[in-house]
Structure formats: C-alpha cells, structure tokens
Amino acid sequence: MAQTVARAPAGHATLATRIEERDRRRFIGREAELRLLESCLEDDPPASLVLIRGPGGIGKSTLMREFARRAAARGWDTFAVEGRELSPTPDALEALLSGARSSSRPLVLIDTYERMTGLGGYLRRGLLPSLPASSVVVIAGRGAPEPSWFEGGWEGIAAELRLGALGPAESIRLVAVHGVEDERARAIVDWAEGSPLALALAADAAAQDQKWSPAEEAAKPEVLELLIRRVVEAELSSRRLSALSVAAVARVTTPELLRAVLPESDADAAFDRLRELSFTEPLADGLTLHELVRRALRADFRLRDPDRERELRRRIVDYLYERARAGEPLLMIDMAHLIENRAIRWGFGWDGALRYRIDDVRPGDAQAVADRLAARGLDDLWALARRFFEEAPERVAVARDAEERVCAYLVSMTQRNAPRFADDDPVVGPWLRKAREDEHLGDSVLWHDAVDFTRDERGGVSAMLGMAGILRSGSPNPRFAYLPISPASPAAVAFAHSAGADHLEQLDVALPSHRIECHRIDHGPDGLLGAERARVYAELGLPDPLADEARPTLDREAVRAALRNFRVPSVLARSPLATGDRPDERAESVRRVLRDAAERAFGESQNERLLKRVLIRGYLEPSQSHEQTAIELSLSRAAYFRRLRVAAARVADYLVQNHS
Numbered sequence: 001m002a003q004t005v006a007r008a009p010a011g012h013a014t015l016a017t018r019i020e021e022r023d024r025r026r027f028i029g030r031e032a033e034l035r036l037l038e039s040c041l042e043d044d045p046p047a048s049l050v051l052i053r054g055p056g057g058i059g060k061s062t063l064m065r066e067f068a069r070r071a072a073a074r075g076w077d078t079f080a081v082e083g084r085e086l087s088p089t090p091d092a093l094e095a096l097l098s099g100a101r102s103s104s105r106p107l108v109l110i111d112t113y114e115r116m117t118g119l120g121g122y123l124r125r126g127l128l129p130s131l132p133a134s135s136v137v138v139i140a141g142r143g144a145p146e147p148s149w150f151e152g153g154w155e156g157i158a159a160e161l162r163l164g165a166l167g168p169a170e171s172i173r174l175v176a177v178h179g180v181e182d183e184r185a186r187a188i189v190d191w192a193e194g195s196p197l198a199l200a201l202a203a204d205a206a207a208q209d210q211k212w213s214p215a216e217e218a219a220k221p222e223v224l225e226l227l228i229r230r231v232v233e234a235e236l237s238s239r240r241l242s243a244l245s246v247a248a249v250a251r252v253t254t255p256e257l258l259r260a261v262l263p264e265s266d267a268d269a270a271f272d273r274l275r276e277l278s279f280t281e282p283l284a285d286g287l288t289l290h291e292l293v294r295r296a297l298r299a300d301f302r303l304r305d306p307d308r309e310r311e312l313r314r315r316i317v318d319y320l321y322e323r324a325r326a327g328e329p330l331l332m333i334d335m336a337h338l339i340e341n342r343a344i345r346w347g348f349g350w351d352g353a354l355r356y357r358i359d360d361v362r363p364g365d366a367q368a369v370a371d372r373l374a375a376r377g378l379d380d381l382w383a384l385a386r387r388f389f390e391e392a393p394e395r396v397a398v399a400r401d402a403e404e405r406v407c408a409y410l411v412s413m414t415q416r417n418a419p420r421f422a423d424d425d426p427v428v429g430p431w432l433r434k435a436r437e438d439e440h441l442g443d444s445v446l447w448h449d450a451v452d453f454t455r456d457e458r459g460g461v462s463a464m465l466g467m468a469g470i471l472r473s474g475s476p477n478p479r480f481a482y483l484p485i486s487p488a489s490p491a492a493v494a495f496a497h498s499a500g501a502d503h504l505e506q507l508d509v510a511l512p513s514h515r516i517e518c519h520r521i522d523h524g525p526d527g528l529l530g531a532e533r534a535r536v537y538a539e540l541g542l543p544d545p546l547a548d549e550a551r552p553t554l555d556r557e558a559v560r561a562a563l564r565n566f567r568v569p570s571v572l573a574r575s576p577l578a579t580g581d582r583p584d585e586r587a588e589s590v591r592r593v594l595r596d597a598a599e600r601a602f603g604e605s606q607n608e609r610l611l612k613r614v615l616i617r618g619y620l621e622p623s624q625s626h627e628q629t630a631i632e633l634s635l636s637r638a639a640y641f642r643r644l645r646v647a648a649a650r651v652a653d654y655l656v657q658n659h660s
Contacts, residue, residue: 019275019282020069026177026200027066029170030059033161037067040136041074041107047159049128051149052140054163057197057290060140061281063163064109067138076136077103082283083115083141085252086353091360093119094127106135113141118357120146121404124154146402165194178203184213197279197290204277243270245308247280247289248297250316251334254286261315310540313338317536318545324529329476333467335532340539347495350467352399352460356407358468359400361393368406369398372453380511384427385411385449392419397468399452399461408461411448412469414478415439418446427509427516431482434507440573440583442479442527445470450484462491470528477527485517496521559652562590563619577655594651595620601654602647614640615647 040047054060068078079100086092100106108131110116110123128137139145149158166174171189174196175181180188180203188206192198206213246261247253253274259267271287274280279293289297302309317338324331336349345351366389373382388396388411395417399408413422415435423429428448435444450465470478483501485492496503496519507518523531526546534544558576565571569587572578577593578586598620602612613633618640623629630640 018272019287022275023062023065023282024069026174027062028174028177028196029166030063030066030163033063033163034067034070036159036161037063037138038070041071041076045136048136048157049149049154050136050138050159050161051145052138052161052163053142053144054140055142057195058163058165059196060163061111062196064111064138064140065282068107068109071107071136076105076107078107078109079103080109080111083110083112084288085283086116086119093122097127097131100131100135103132104134106132108135108137110137110139113139114143116353116357117141117143117146117402118353118355118400120148120402121400122357122359124148124152125404148403166196166199167194171199174199175203179207187213197293201279201293243274244277244297245301245312246316247274247287248294248301249309249312249338251337252283252286252288257286257316257319260319261312313536314540314542317533321529321533325477327476329471329529332470332529332532335529335536336467338536339532341498341535343491343494343498344535345463346491347462347499348466349463352462352464356399356401356461356464358397358464358472361389361396361398365398365406365409366390369409369451372406373451378451378513380513381449381451384425385409387421387425388419388448391421395419397465397472399464407454408450408452408465410450410465410469412450412473413446413448414473414475415444415446417474422448427484428482430507431518434504435480435482437582438480440570440586442525443473443475443477444480444482445473445475445478446482447484462495477529479523479525479527481521481523481528483519483521485519487515487517556649556652556656559594559655560648562594563615563648563651566591566594566619567622593655597651597654600658601650611643611647611650614643615651618644618647 175185188202255271279290280287320331320335452461501519501521504518509516562575572587572590573583577590579589580586602608617629
C-alpha cells in the first residue's frame with residue numbers, strides 16, 4: 001500500500017509513533033549508504049533514481065525507513081509503496097501515488113520490488129516520468145535491476161546501490177542494542193557474517209538464555225531455523241494461541257485481527273509484544289514477519305501443534321470472510337492464500353503478481369493478441385474476441401510482464417453489464433441467457449476468454465485471470481462462475497473439477513480450431529466468499545460453516561411483502577417462501593403458500609370470514625384499486641385498510657409459526 005508519512009501532534013503518542021521510535025532505536029550503521037541517499041535530496045543530486053539490491057534479511061526495508069525519517073526531517077513528502085500490499089486492480093499504483101504529483105518535494109519509496117517486477121515497464125514508461133522533476137525515487141528489491149533501468153535515458157539519473165553485510169563494528173553495536181554485550185557478542189558477530197537478520201535473531205536468543213552461544217561449526221541455515229525456534233519458544237509453547245502464531249499464518253497482523261481471532265487476549269499488548277520482535281516489519285496498518293522467519297515458523301507451528309494451527313486458520317478465514325462481506329471484496333485474495341489445494345490455486349489466486357500485472361487495454365494490444373492467437377491457430381477465437389476489444393474494452397483485461405509485453409488476456413462480464421452484442425455471441429450468448437434465468441439466485445460472472453500465452457506450468461497468469469475476472473466484474477460476491485474450459489488443458493480441467501464445476505454440455509461450443517466446454521461453478525447461496533471460506537474449512541477437516549447454522553427464521557415483513565407483490569413474479573421469486581429452480585416456478589410456489597395460508601389462518605366467525613375476504617380481494621384477487629375493493633365489500637376506506645392490516649398480520653403469524 002502507499003502511505004504518506006504522518007506525524008502525531010506534539011505530546012500525543014500513537015501506536016505508529018511507538019513503532020517508529022522502536023525502529024529508529026534499533027537502526028545501526030549504513031552511514032555510507034545514507035550519505036549517498038541523502039545527497040539525492042540536494043539541489044544538484046547525483047541521481048534521482050536509486051535502485052537498492054540485496055538478499056533477504058540484509059536490511060533493505062530498515063534502510064528505506066531510516067532514509068524516510070531523515071527526508072521527512074528535511075521537509076520532503078514521503079510516498080511509500082510496499083510490493084506485498086499493492087492492490088490487483090488496474091491503475092492501483094498510479095492512484096496510490098497520485099499525491100506525489102502535487103508535491104514540490106516528493107520522495108517515492110518502493111519496497112519489495114521483487115513482488116511487483118511486472119510493473120517495471122509501466123513505471124519506466126508511464127508513471128515515474130510523469131512525476132515532478134524534483135522527485136527522488138528509491139526502489140528496493142532482492143534481484144539485480146532489469147537492464148532497462150539503465151537504458152533509454154534512465155542511465156543518466158539512475159544509480160545502483162548494492163547493500164552488503166554489516167561490518168564488525170556495526171555488527172557489535174547491533175548485537176548490543178539487542179541486549180548482548182558480553183563475550184558471546186563476538187561469537188554471534190563471527191557466526192552471522194554481517195546479516196542484520198541473523199545478528200538480531202542470535203542476539204535475541206542469547207538475551208533469553210544466558211548460556212547460549214551459536215555453534216561455529218553448525219551450518220548456517222540449520223542454526224537460523226534453530227534460532228527462530230529459540231526466540232519464539234515461549235510463544236509457541238503457550239497453551240493459548242499467540243499473536244506470533246497469528247503472524248505466521250496471516251499476511252498482515254493488526255490489532256483488529258488479533259482482537260477478532262484472540263478474544264481471550266489483550267490485543268493491544270499482544271501487538272506491542274509482536275512489534276518488539278527483531279524479525280517483524282511494519283506493513284500497511286500492521287506488521288508482517290520477515291519471509292524467511294514466516295516459512296520456518298509456520299512449519300514449526302504446524303509440526304508442534306497441528307490442532308491449534310488449524311484452529312487459528314479457521315479463525316483468520318472467518319475474520320477475513322466477515323470483513324469481505326461487509327464491503328472489502330479485495331480480501332478474497334487473502335482468503336485465497338489460505339487455500340492449499342494446488343489445482344485451485346492454479347486458476348484462482350494472485351501468486352503471479354510477482355511477475356505480471358493486470359492492466360486495461362491499450363492501443364496496440366488488440367493486434368498483439370490477434371498475432372499471438374494466430375500463431376496458435378486460433379484465428380476463429382480472435383474473430384469473436386475482437387468485438388470486445390473494439391466495442392467493449394471495459395470488459396477486457398490484459399496481463400503484462402516487466403517489459404510491458406502482453407502475456408495473457410481475459411474477457412469477462414456479468415449478466416447485467418454484458419454489452420448488447422454479447423447476446424448474439426455463439427460462445428457467451430447462450431451462457432448469458434442461462435445466467436439471466438438464474439438471476440434470482442444470484443450474480444453470475446462469465447469468462448468469454450481467458451487465454452495465457454506464457455505456458456507457465458505454475459499457473460501464475462491463469463490464477464490472475466480467474467481472480468481479476470471476479471474483481472473487475474463489479475459483483476462483490478457472485479454466486480455463479482461460467483468458465484470456458486479447453487478439454488485439451490489438463491490443468492484447466494483439474495481446476496474446474498476441484499472447484500466443483502458442473503459441465504453444462506448443452507452450452508459447449510465447437511469452433512473450427514478447438515472445443516470450448518462450459519463449466520459452471522455454483523458457489524452456493526453464500527456466494528464466492530462463502531465458498532472460499534468453506535474450502536478452507538474442508539481442508540481443515542471441518543464441515544461447511546453454514547451447515548450447522550439454523551435456517552433463517554421466516555420474517556413477518558417478508559410475508560407482508562409477498563402479499564403486496566402477489567402479482568409481481570420477479571419479487572416473489574426472491575422471497576424466502578420460494579422453492580424451485582426457475583423464476584416462474586418459485587413465484588408460483590409462493591402464491592400456493594399464500595393461498596393455503598389464507599384458507600387456514602382464519603376462523604369461522606363472521607368477523608373472521610370478513611378478514612379472509614378482505615385479504616383475498618385486497619391481495620390475492622385484487623380489483624383495480626384498494627378503494628374499489630373497499631366499495632365492493634361495503635366498507636369505509638379506513639375500515640377496509642384496518643382489516644387488511646389485521647388480515648395480513650394474521651397470515652404472517654400463521655406462516656412464521658407453521659411454514660417449514
């Protein structure tokens with residue numbers, strides 16, 4: 001996510017300021033690197049773009065945060081982007097950095113660039129050149145920068161900064177900050193070889209155990225895993241789920257998440273302890289674990305106590321589900337990351353965002369897609385897709401790599417926003433008619449095309465085409481997904497099967513080049529979000545979370561609404577009284593229930609018979625108007641409406657008590 005650096009009012013401490021103070025206190029060394037970065041803030045800078053590279057755990061993020069603090073003290077406006085948090089929607093990066101264009105001294109920091117290298121071409125050709133001339137941009141990642149960062153004019157303003165190991169003196173100071181100043185400090189420095197992460201982990205382990213010192217002869221990866229276990233021993237051995245356990249499973253840990261999934265704990269205190277750990281980093285509105293630590297910790301947690309790990313995953317997916325249902329549909333990505341089924345992850349996820357990005361259609365994209373389809377002998381598919389590119393580009397998305405090449409594309413729509421010409425399309429036209437027949441059951445998202453040109457066996461792009469089709473559809477929680485499955489693709493067939501799709505053979509299409517099968521996923525009444533949660537539950541060996549929930553109690557207002565709309569089939573079809581599959585069947589089922597209730601809800605007295613006649617003539621067999629009905633029943637207008645309300649309430653009470 002992008003964020004500007006905010007300062008709390010004088011004398012007013014916030015959680016953010018406490019985190020920043022702890023981070024500032026633990027920053028050690030890197031003076032040469034900071035001199036280079038700070039020189040870029042001068043009037044005649046040696047570079048306007050600095051590309052920091054270094055392995056995991058070497059301190060790139062820590063350096064970026066210290067530089068941001070120093071720049072803020074000199075009056076620069078900082079705009080930070082974290083690659084792990086970048087939204088998958090088109091133009092997300094541009095929107096996040098829009099404020100930089102109005103700043104006179106913008107500092108743009110892009111961290112974890114290896115998670116968003118697919119944006120490289122877009123950054124170089126579009127976004128960064130549009131920033132003010134005074135801008136300073138710093139990009140940090142693990143790998144070497146692409147050669148394109150030093151071509152086409154960029155070589156005149158770009159500088160590469162390789163972040164290496166800390167020197168002995170800096171390493172000693174870092175170990176001391178973590179509470180180790182005895183003879184073991186030198187042993188830790190010798191073992192860690194200048195890695196800030198290894199130094200911090202070892203120092204924390206030594207601070208907890210006065211007798212511990214790293215074994216010089218041990219292999220470093222093995223000792224690092226042992227160190228992680230030592231540092232978190234107290235947390236993992238607790239009989240209660242801990243904040244650290246949450247951080248090992250959730251992508252971002254916030255006080256709100258802890259409060260929801262650990263109700264028995266003091267969430268603020270737990271978060272405070274978590275932020276004091278040497279391997280946590282600020283991310284978005286919370287904290288995240290260093291990736292190396294997360295992998296080892298998650299594996300260790302699952303090995304030590306699989307039952308508690310499963311329970312925590314359940315609580316986290318429940319929390320994400322509730323937030324997504326409340327209006328944060330992007331959290332379906334976080335929910336998808338909790339699903340471990342590889343076949344599902346091939347076609348629905350966001351792992352491919354490390355290498356690709358989803359974008360809108362640009363000039364030249366149509367020709368690129370046409371050429372690549374022709375190379376595969378799929379000219380007939382392009383003949384159908386072309387009209388969407390030309391007349392409904394809002395229904396098209398493309399995936400680009402770091403060099404801005406088109407690597408895949410999708411065409412998706414709902415039954416509501418499909419362009420008019422789609423009704424005549426031989427592929428999606430019949431699917432739209434079926435989707436509209438079932439509209440009373442929920443929204444449908446339909447993919448006309450989802451073509452991956454990369455042949456990536458890991459399914460990175462394929463998963464993005466599935467996720468992007470949902471997020472771009474405008475439906476926050478669709479019930480149905482119509483998938484164009486090629487029977488020649490084992491991975492696509494396996495995805496459809498694992499997702500529980502039904503093969504609607506009558507909607508298959510045979511093109512000259514290949515066959516397109518229509519596979520429809522019915523996510524159920526709770527939509528895609530409910531299906532994601534249910535899938536995580538199934539992997540945990542738990543029943544569908546809705547299976548044990550009581551059937552919703554029939555609401556009296558729902559009965560009254562059905563009476564008022566007795567002649568409106570579309571409304572009756574959505575009533576909780578309805579049964580059946582087709583809209584006409586469901587509407588008629590409600591009418592039958594209401595007619596039966598009218599026969600059974602009243603007694604035999606004269607007043608009861610009058611109430612029954614008022615109900616029938618007012619709702620079930622109405623005249624042109626209620627006023628006309630009142631005249632026909634020889635009632636005043638006031639008396640008629642009073643009895644109509646009583647009669648409707650009588651039927652509502654009867655159905656609430658007796659309908660099943």
